[in-house]
Amino acid sequence: MKTTIIGIAGGSGSGKSTFxxxxxxxxxxxITVIYHDNYYRANDKLSMEERRKINYDHPQALExxxxxxxxxxLKAGKSIKCPVYDFTQHNRSDKTITIHPxxxxxxxxxxxxxxxxxxxxxxxxxxxxxxxxxxxxxRVVRDMDERGRELQDIIEHYLATVKPMxxxxxxxxxxxxxxxxxxxxxxxxxxxxxxxxxSILENPDED
Ligand SMILES: Nc1ncnc2c1ncn2[C@@H]1O[C@H](COP(=O)(O)OP(=O)(O)O)[C@@H](O)[C@H]1O
Ligand SMILES: Nc1ccn([C@@H]2O[C@H](COP(=O)(O)O)[C@@H](O)[C@H]2O)c(=O)n1
Numbered sequence: 001m002k003t004t005i006i007g008i009a010g011g012s013g014s015g016k017s018t019f020x021x022x023x024x025x026x027x028x029x030x031i032t033v034i035y036h037d038n039y040y041r042a043n044d045k046l047s048m049e050e051r052r053k054i055n056y057d058h059p060q061a062l063e064x065x066x067x068x069x070x071x072x073x074l075k076a077g078k079s080i081k082c083p084v085y086d087f088t089q090h091n092r093s094d095k096t097i098t099i100h101p102x103x104x105x106x107x108x109x110x111x112x113x114x115x116x117x118x119x120x121x122x123x124x125x126x127x128x129x130x131x132x133x134x135x136x137x138x139r140v141v142r143d144m145d146e147r148g149r150e151l152q153d154i155i156e157h158y159l160a161t162v163k164p165m166x167x168x169x170x171x172x173x174x175x176x177x178x179x180x181x182x183x184x185x186x187x188x189x190x191x192x193x194x195x196x197x198x199s200i201l202e203n204p205d206e207d
Pocket of ligand 1: 010011012013014015016017018019138139142183184185
């Protein structure tokens, strides 16, 4: 069985997970989704205060080597144990999720097109775009609801690292995308990708 890997990148709050989860909800077990966020490094030796200060929007904050190895294993037909990141603790949890090989793998993350090895691994590259004001407003709501953050912390973190790293490392990768979406809720884009994935699933041995 061949493996087709689809990368979905874009700034924080752009709608990457919204688009990815829509595909996952439609295709269920027929596709596999891997979140680069789960590959944020374990920082067990640092205190909570030290972990809060890390620049999580720099490529070095992520263990991308492990993700590259995991994609190679999945392509070779082997299962992997994917780490699970805990945003409330700014640390990797002690849980893992076993992921089995599948015909279509979707990889999502802000920095996935920044790494050359990942870029080369993707058969289809999608970049989800949204204005910076919309992204930060969405992020405030999400981080307070789901990631246990205070408003003041979100604002400081955004201005200190999220925004500058976005323009340094995320936004420039828009140019390597095959498809740029103006929203993770775009129905036409969803239909196009749905049709493409259906065709890939019907042809297990084609590139
Ligand atoms: N086009 C949109 N319009 C309104 N809200 C959106 C849109 N896209 C995403 N959202 C909301 O914004 C938040 C962040 O979206 P998400 O897909 O998690 O972003 P990302 O994965 O890129 O960080 C979520 O609560 C989501 O429901
Ligand atoms: N401990 C952490 C680790 C990462 N972040 C932020 O997550 C953002 C990426 O995830 P998205 O779902 O928003 O794409 C990134 O911008 C990091 O700043 C964090 O807040 N805390």
